[in-house]
Amino acid sequence: MPLWMSGTTTVFSARRAMAAASSSLTWRPQASPESLQMPERDARDGRRSPFGAAAAARATHSAVLGPQTHRLPSKVMWSVTMLTASAVALMNFGMILAIKWLVGLKFSTMQRAIVESGVLHGILVLVLISTSYAVVGVCLIQFVAPSFGGSGIPENKAFLNGAQMPGLYSHRTCWVRAGTNILANAAGFPVGREGPMVTIGSNLAYLLCEKVLQPYVREWVTVAGSPALLVDEQRLAHATRISCTVGGACAIAVIFNAPFGGLLYMFEEVTAVSWYEELTFRVFVSTMFCSLLSYGLCWLMGSDITEFVIYAETPQIKKWAWGDVPIFVALAALVGVLTSLHTRAMWRFAALRQSSRERWRRLQPWPVVVETTLYASLCAFTSGMVSLLAVCAKEGESGLEYVPFNCPEGQYNPIASLLVATSHSSVKLLFSGTNGGEIHASSSFLAFLTYTSLNIGLAGLPVPGGAFTATMLMGGLFGRSVGAFCHTLQVTGSPSGVYAVVGSAAMLCGFKQMTLASVLIVVECVNDLSLAPIVMLGVAVSMAVNWSMNERGHDEEVIHRRALPYLEPEAPHRFDALAALDLCSPCCPLLPEAPLAQVLSALEEEAHYFPVKEPDGPCLGIASRAAVKSLLPSSSQAEHVQLDSELVEELLPIHRVMDPTPFTVVEDMPAPRLYSLFAKAGERAACVTSIRGDFRGLISRERLIALTR
Known part of the structure; x- marks a missing residue:
């Protein structure tokens, strides 16, 4: 049996950890989980790995979990949920106080100028203060986070739809959005707070997931004598999108004092096909907790929640005939x-x-900068x-x-x-x-x-x-x-x-x-x-x-x-005349044990997924771009790749990081039926074969998005 076949069952993190810890790559299907040496601590920082013996036992008997499950401990997910609700409530309350102070300063100064020097002088003061707020805000955007000047709702929606949006969420973008949103509302632009606040809520959730959840979906293994960090991206992405949806719902809940409105808003924003079963109760609890926390903060400040939201304290006379x-x-x-x-x-x-x-x-x-500043002056004037x-x-x-x-x-x-x-x-x-x-x-x-x-x-x-x-x-x-x-x-x-x-x-x-x-x-x-x-x-x-x-x-x-990576819930009508083979994208097949030179050549392409197969054999699995990159040598070695011929010919075990049981469809499958696998089942890539099982091509989510446009 070829050496690469010994690792084809190591698609999950727990299985890869077992294979990396064993003395050889030989697969022993009869071996008990207890006989395998599981890494009990993270090789980088010494923390206990979540992949213990119990997880190994479950992994050896489980089927492919797929992209629509995260299988993270319930207490961990709920801790992220409640931390997200708390962070959104605190962030919103701080932003409200900042806006209230800046707007109060602007109005009191304007009114004082009107009383002392006349209305035209007051309008001039209003224009100057509004312009100064706008200058600070636009400079923050243009020189600190130039790509995040809008509300962020379209990008946030694309991320929740399943797209990969590098750089969308970070500590810097979170604080820049918060600060510039405060200044935009204080300056008097004809906008509200809710759009950026929804994105901020998702950003806070993303940062919490990055901190809390990553230890549960990563592991260190040894590849060709060097340590490599493997991350189960699909489980992490699934859990992160759940938490980001919670963050957005909490944002709407605290802005309008509308917990149910926050739930329904995110339900329509995410669309029903991407709404996971656990989200309903999770969002219900988080919006309730977030609203109660907002009331508590107002009580501590001696204020009332109705001062900060569009809300009538008591039902008013609104009879209609x-x-x-x-x-x-x-x-x-x-x-x-x-x-x-x-x-x-x-x-x-x-x-x-x-x-x-x-x-x-x-x-x-x-x-x-000049145009935005002048427009703020125009709005005030x-x-x-x-x-x-x-x-x-x-x-x-x-x-x-x-x-x-x-x-x-x-x-x-x-x-x-x-x-x-x-x-x-x-x-x-x-x-x-x-x-x-x-x-x-x-x-x-x-x-x-x-x-x-x-x-x-x-x-x-x-x-x-x-x-x-x-x-x-x-x-x-x-x-x-x-x-x-x-x-x-x-x-x-x-x-x-x-x-x-x-x-x-x-x-x-x-x-x-x-x-x-x-x-x-x-x-x-x-x-x-x-x-x-x-x-x-x-x-x-x-x-x-x-x-x-x-x-x-x-x-x-x-x-x-903007051509953002967003997959519509339903296939366009022109797909009715297409089959699976018509949707295939150019791909670079990789060998189960591929030379480093071949891997580097494949990574030069823009493909997000690579089929893994022998030259004349069927498709054995699919490897994501990030998983393949995790196998590359360290940066110090990569700098001398072209000089070291031995390193160039080094074989990388692609089979160790591939999904050995991908979705496989025949080439004649109608395109609308295939489309549902991606839009409603959340699939990322699928192999296309002939009726006899011969490999024909690969279909990725990114390819479908491009074709719908």
């Missing part, structure tokens, strides 16, 4: 059109900005100048927080209360059922035109902000203006806040193309489940209109335009 239903339908249909046009305008504006930057490539990143068009009104009995701006004591500026204030406080004003008549139709409509224009113009700038609150505010402004106008015409007697709620949910669902999450988040914000039927009605109508105009939501379109 059957006569309002036709108006709700018309409002939702109109908002569906508006959100489709708004999304298309953002795509167009981002494309124009990207093409214009090509002319300034040699001067980058300074043109981006425009909001201040448009607010001057408002007519001051006397403070009502609602007790809500309005912005005086240029108005005398005891009065407020309705447009400034919607534009100059933070987006969270503006949405609270719009949703309220106790401030009828305090915000007129003209004020909310003018604010809608201004805020929407500024939000569209922001597309393409490296500003880490979220679209949830921004789109909710735009829909709320339009809905409130329609409700106030109908109330003026005496068409309805319902509070204008009800129309704002319906418009907000209709705008949010159209932009994100989400239904359940949009409804539940908005209903939890207003703390009134009686509005659920009309909110669902508005979402259904808006989604129907939006789907007829836009094929994808904003994030999905960004994924498509």
Whole structure:
């Protein structure tokens, strides 16, 4: 029997550990697990290896676990889950306090300047402070983490879909996102906190998994006399994606005080085909714990959670009548059109900005820094100048927080209360059922035109902000203006806040193309489940209109335009005429014991997986790129590879790190049926053979993604 065949059963870490510890590579199927010498300690740092005798016994009798299982101890996974929830709650609370302090400083300084020197001087102070915040934020992005200027939601979604996204999560990107998100909201950009916060939540979970879980999926073995660190990538990736989903759900839960909304948001974000069974209860517990921890932190600070989220302390008067239903339908249909046009305008504006930057490539990143800074000044200046068009009104009995701006004591500026204030406080004003008549139709409509224009113009700038609150505010402004106008015409007697709620949910669902999450988040914000039927009605109508105009939501379109590695749940229709052989990608087969020169040549290709086979034999297994690289000599030896002929001819045991039982399909299998193995079963690569078992090629997840585009 050839030597390489002795290791074909060592696909799992435990089996490879047994083979590495034994005196030879000879496979003894009758040997008991206790007779094999298992490495009890990590060769690098002396910690106990998780692969003990009990794990070896299980490994020798188990079938291939596959990519959809992690088999990690329950207590370890739950410790990561609770640590993630705690970290997200603490991070969110710290960011809230920072934003509150920076915004308070900006508003108090502006108001003092208005009282002492006039409104124009106050607007100038507002512009200067907003610009200074923007300068610090954009410089942090461009000079510390230049690839992470957006919300990070498209990249995060691609990672949760199963893509490999090197460099997406790190300590540096986590802190840069947090700091720049604080500065972007304090500067007054038309954005929210939720997009970057979801990515930050996943980032925190990723870092915790890297610290806690890696010792359970790695081992040191000796290959050709040198130690090599082997990591079971698929188990680690599966567990990490579970934890990153938990982190994103916790982020939504603490931002909107919506634990159920966080669960449903991530369910729709990940899609049902990638939603693992254990995630439901894990996310349920983590969002609950995260929300309770946020309440506890507020209690320690002597504050209330409703100061920091869009939330009504008690259910307010939001009665609606059957006569309002036709108006709700018309409002939702109109908002569906508006959100489709708004999304298309953002795509167009981002494309124009990207093409214009090509002319300034040699001067980058300074043109981006200047452009972003000037846009922050424009946002502050425009909001201040448009607010001057408002007519001051006397403070009502609602007790809500309005912005005086240029108005005398005891009065407020309705447009400034919607534009100059933070987006969270503006949405609270719009949703309220106790401030009828305090915000007129003209004020909310003018604010809608201004805020929407500024939000569209922001597309393409490296500003880490979220679209949830921004789109909710735009829909709320339009809905409130329609409700106030109908109330003026005496068409309805319902509070204008009800129309704002319906418009907000209709705008949010159209932009994100989400239904359940949009409804539940908005209903939890207003703390009134009686509005659920009309909110669902508005979402259904808006989604129907939006789907007829836009094929994808904003994030999905960004994924498509940036060519991010994302696999759609369903195969495209053109796959109906294809078979498995048509989907094969170019591959570099490796011998079970391959010369180092052959391995180095294969690694020069962009392939993610390599079939392992004899020249004229069938496919014996599949080895991932990372597993093959783990067998390479140390860096000191690799520098002299070309000089040492003996090293070049050294045989690397590829069979030690391959999967000897990969998915194998016949060449005539219909492509849509094969597609489900990757999209719904989570497979990474599959061998294609003839009906007689002859090797025909290899299909990888990356190849399918490229073909769908």
